[in-house]
Amino acid sequence: MGLLKSIFKARDKPQDRIAGSNYSFFFGGTTSGKPVNEHTVMQMTAVYSCVRILAEAVAGLPLHLYKYTSSGGKEKALNHPLYFLLHDEPNPEMSSFIFRETLMTHLLLWGNAYSQIIRNGKGEVIALYPLMPNKMVVDRDRNGRLFYLYQQSSEDAPTLGKDSQVYLYPSDVLHIPGLGFDGLVGYSPIAMAKNAVGLAMATEEYGAKFFANGAAPGGVLEHPGTIKDPQKVKESWNKAYQGSANSHRVAVLEEGMKYQPIGISPEQAQFLETRKFQINEIARIFRVPPHMVGDLEKSSFSNIEQQSLEFVKYTLDPWVIRWEQAISRSLLRPDEKKMYFSKFNVDGLLRGDYVSRMNGYATARQNGWMSANDIRELENLDRIPVELGGDLYLINGNMTKLADAGIFANKEGLEVKTE
Structure with missing residues (x-):
């Protein structure tokens, strides 16, 4: 609880x-x-x-x-x-x-x-x-x-x-x-x-x-003896050699000093x-x-x-x-x-390339579930006037129902056997 x-x-x-x-x-x-x-x-x-x-x-x-x-x-x-x-x-x-x-x-x-x-x-x-x-x-x-x-x-x-x-x-x-x-x-x-x-x-x-x-x-300056003013030596070195503007300069070391890079x-x-x-x-x-x-x-x-x-x-x-x-x-x-x-x-954003879109539109147009104006709206094109058939839904004439095919055959004087 x-x-x-x-x-x-x-x-x-x-x-x-x-x-x-x-x-x-x-x-x-x-x-x-x-x-x-x-x-x-x-x-x-x-x-x-x-x-x-x-x-x-x-x-x-x-x-x-x-x-x-x-x-x-x-x-x-x-x-x-x-x-x-x-x-x-x-x-x-x-x-x-x-x-x-x-x-x-x-x-x-x-x-x-x-x-x-x-x-x-x-x-x-x-x-x-x-x-x-x-x-x-x-x-x-x-x-x-x-x-x-x-x-x-x-x-x-x-x-x-x-x-x-x-x-x-x-x-x-x-x-x-x-x-x-x-x-x-x-x-x-x-x-x-x-x-x-x-x-x-x-x-x-x-x-x-x-x-x-x-x-x-970074690195370390090594001196064989004792430096009286190490801060001054450090500032002098940084002023002469530090920074991208001073890269690849030739360094001059005195009194036996050596430069040892670290890191x-x-x-x-x-x-x-x-x-x-x-x-x-x-x-x-x-x-x-x-x-x-x-x-x-x-x-x-x-x-x-x-x-x-x-x-x-x-x-x-x-x-x-x-x-x-x-x-x-x-x-x-x-x-x-x-x-x-x-x-x-x-x-x-989901649309494919031009060829893929055209193939998809052709399939939709031929199967009657998209009109010319439906397709043109998706492509941001002007609508075709209604009197010119812009809103017509068409289907492929080669495809029809089997029953309708039989009716068509009877009209031609052919006998269709049904069980």
Whole structure:
């Protein structure tokens, strides 16, 4: 019974990302000694590339609001006010692409994406403004109801008012959580993999310092006697020979001094292999194929297309579903949820090469389940007028039912035997 109480108590009082993952971030410290947080990781090219790939992919997908028709089909809900917000302009300050790119970046780095919902007197959504995840706290009041507490700053939108802390109801927030432990608040992927990212940052800094030092390891100046001012000798040596600008200079040693290099070479330390592995490690965190971040070692013309299809299926689809369900849950009224739904169109990313598409269209056209206009819409071409047959569904005349073949034979005066 005590175990059940602890489980339900943990779920009844979710913590925001920063409070809930202090044990993981610990102010950004890692075993590699490099500070890791949502801002410093963007200086890593692999992290920046993965975040940009996923954020731009989700932002670039067509997003439509659909309505179920009486015939059981669906059509775009062009007259619904939410359609324009999702497809074109969620607020007067940004386009739909920028809005989704911003929230997706928050989701990938902080594990949560928040947006303030502005409604009119009818309860209709008229604007959406992004909120910074590191300023948001998710908690429950005394009655167990969720609420959002946002710490406002000068760069936030004026829609929040003038108070430093803004209390928001769940109906006022579009919240897209990532992977989490309680199903309510997501945890930062960067926090969960901080040591892997820290190691990548450390190897990158090591390489930069190595070449800044003239691509040579440190060393020791040996003197047969006693040096009166060793600091002066050290400064004189560094001034003359340290740095990439002074590399390959001829050193002049006096009074029997000898230079003894110390340290291990990058080859012995497997520097290049470590850097390459850490890039793949970061790509693994975000589930991005290595060839999309510039690692073509195990890619070829025969498998890149398949890897791209797997990227859509196993990487993008889970993020897209999070977006679609969060939009339906937070932006549609209860009576609208049975009539409307949002949908990202990923068909463009799943398309094959030109020859494969044309062969598929030919099969669909000849078997009567796609018209010329259906195909032209998928290829972003203008529709053929109805009077010219653009909406006709045709079938191959060589194929017919066996019963119809028998009827045709009887009309020709031939006897068809049936059992």
